Amino acid sequence: MNKTGFSLTDLETIIAERATASPEESWTAQLLASGVERASKKLGEEAVETVIAAVSGKKSDLTSEAADLLYHLLVVLKIADIPLRAILEELEKRTTKSGIAEKASRKQN
């Protein structure tokens, strides 16, 4: 748990609230208005920057890039009208099986 109890759900709420902000003042409003293609491109860039930071071994860079990545993922999910809850439910379903067992069951199908 972090110091303040801030969670991804809180960030999801902030993103939803910023949807009505002026795009001149709000990066979130700009991204939401830009549509799924541009926001996804930004998400992809943040993913690449996260990979580069991970490989560099610089923990502070990776922390910062991972934060950018999670924020932009939540923006894309908002545009797609998929609540964070749906992703958490999907992840929860997966807790009943190991990743290796799940991959093996895919190969059989």
Ligand SMILES: N=c1c2ncn([C@@H]3O[C@H](COP(=O)(O)OP(=O)(O)OP(=O)(O)O)[C@@H](O)[C@H]3O)c2ncn1[C@@H]1O[C@H](COP(=O)(O)O)[C@@H](O)[C@H]1O
């Ligand atoms: N968590 C974030 C957040 N993380 C990253 N960003 C913005 O995402 C943008 C990323 O742009 P760039 O790709 O140009 O930045 P970069 O990848 O660091 O830079 P380059 O090296 O690629 O040039 C920057 O403007 C960041 O400020 C964020 N913008 C907003 N939030 C949250 O959303 C709230 C509302 O923000 P606004 O909507 O801007 O009011 C904020 O208070 C935060 O809680």
